[in-house]
Amino acid sequence: MMGRAPCSDESGLKKGPWTPEEDNILVDYIQKHGHGSWRALPKLAGLNRCGKSCRLRWTNYLRPDIKRGKFSEEEQQLIINLHAVLGNKWSAIAGHLPGRTDNEIKNFWNTHLKKKLLQMGLDPVTHRPRSDQLNLLSSLQQLLTATNIFTNTLDINALRLQSDATELAKLQLLHNMLQVLVASPASNLDLLNPFGSSLPDEILGLDQSKLQNLYNSSTGFLSQNQSNFFQSFEAPPQQQALPTGYNHMNGGSNRSCMKSEKVDEQLDVPYSFSTALDSLPNLVSATPECSSGKQMENMVNPNEFSDPSSTSTTFEMLGDFMYEEVTDAYWKDLIDQDCNL
DNA sequence: AAATGCTGCAACCGCCGCGAA
DNA sequence: ATTCGCGGCGGTTGCAGCATT
Numbered sequence: 382m383m384g385r386a387p388c389s390d391e392s393g394l395k396k397g398p399w400t401p402e403e404d405n406i407l408v409d410y411i412q413k414h415g416h417g418s419w420r421a422l423p424k425l426a427g428l429n430r431c432g433k434s435c436r437l438r439w440t441n442y443l444r445p446d447i448k449r450g451k452f453s454e455e456e457q458q459l460i461i462n463l464h465a466v467l468g469n470k471w472s473a474i475a476g477h478l479p480g481r482t483d484n485e486i487k488n489f490w491n492t493h494l495k496k497k498l499l500q501m502g503l504d505p506v507t508h509r510p511r512s513d514q515l516n517l518l519s520s521l522q523q524l525l526t527a528t529n530i531f532t533n534t535l536d537i538n539a540l541r542l543q544s545d546a547t548e549l550a551k552l553q554l555l556h557n558m559l560q561v562l563v564a565s566p567a568s569n570l571d572l573l574n575p576f577g578s579s580l581p582d583e584i585l586g587l588d589q590s591k592l593q594n595l596y597n598s599s600t601g602f603l604s605q606n607q608s609n610f611f612q613s614f615e616a617p618p619q620q621q622a623l624p625t626g627y628n629h630m631n632g633g634s635n636r637s638c639m640k641s642e643k644v645d646e647q648l649d650v651p652y653s654f655s656t657a658l659d660s661l662p663n664l665v666s667a668t669p670e671c672s673s674g675k676q677m678e679n680m681v682n683p684n685e686f687s688d689p690s691s692t693s694t695t696f697e698m699l700g701d702f703m704y705e706e707v708t709d710a711y712w713k714d715l716i717d718q719d720c721n722l
Numbered sequence: 723a724a725a726t727g728c729t730g731c732a733a734c735c736g737c738c739g740c741g742a743a
Numbered sequence: 744a745t746t747c748g749c750g751g752c753g754g755t756t757g758c759a760g761c762a763t764t
Binding site: 397398418419420432433436440469470471472483484487491 | 748
């Protein structure tokens with residue numbers, strides 16, 4: 382708003398770090414009276430601070446329900462997954478991590494997770510492989526290292542490869558989401574499900590065994606697609622055309638092929654993504670079997686999933702969930718809902 | 723031991739949206 | 744319909760502590 386002087390312009394008000402005495406005054410006052418109007422609070426409490434500074438100090442540090450200390454692996458993974466969908470909506474992300482503040486999550490992202498994604502060759506904004514050529518080559522190198530696949534005769538279309546990697550990353554996110562759902566007791570789904578009730582009813586209505594089936598299906602689905610992806614390194618150019626149904630897959634994701642000890646060996650970071658991913662099944666088949674375009678087409682033909690309530694299998698439901706026209710709207714709704722929290 | 727560089731995080735700044743007047 | 748005040752949000756800054764030279 383124009384015309385309202387910022388805190389910094391109000392003469393005589395203290396700025397900078399809070400002293401323990403100030404903290405005590407603020408905590409005592411709020412415990413006795415509640416915060417009420419933040420603007421009025423400093424005078425009433427006897428603090429030489431602006432209301433905004435008091436509010437920030439309380440919400441980011443003094444609040445009794447704040448959780449301190451290192452982020453757990455689960456929290457880190459949840460932040461990454463949520464960021465892939467929500468972007469820098471720190472408040473919305475914090476809403477899914479009880480006890481964590483938006484400021485803390487933002488700081489953790491900027492100081493740890495962003496670097497981690499960059500080192501993996503992923504754009505921390507889009508969660509996709511970085512688009513410039515140098516970064517693309519870096520991504521390729523890491524992807525190859527990650528799967529112990531190496532060839533001296535790389536003759537590939539770089540843009541198409543990047544597209545494939547992106548699709549794989551989307552698949553991976555869906556897979557991770559399902560893993561969280563499967564790993565949690567049904568009674569805790571709401572707590573652990575980062576998307577609350579915005580998940581499709583088809584997903585929320587499943588019992589644990591069906592979720593497990595869905596998760597298993599995604600494992601095979603992802604494994605097969607990763608096999609296709611890595612096979613493309615070795616396939617002659619004329620065999621690299623995308624399967625018909627491939628481009629219809631869309632899910633939104635942040636990670637492609639990260640399950641590799643070697644990747645983490647290259648990264649000088651205080652925590653390990655491979656540790657977090659150790660609970661995942663091996664998603665890269667050493668001897669891929671299902672790699673033909675025809676099979677892919679059969680798997681993801683969206684026309685087969687138009688009626689998930691009838692005789693569709695959980696796998697068909699997955700295909701439905703991944704279908705571009707469904708998921709684009711879904712992600713948009715999801716973001717809108719989170720923005721409206 | 724001192725100087726310099728780096729990192730992490732608390733706090734600030736400016737803008738935005740909402741509700742009340 | 745418009746203005747105003749407030750709370751909230753995301754980006755950025757500044758500094759303390761640690762690491763390196």
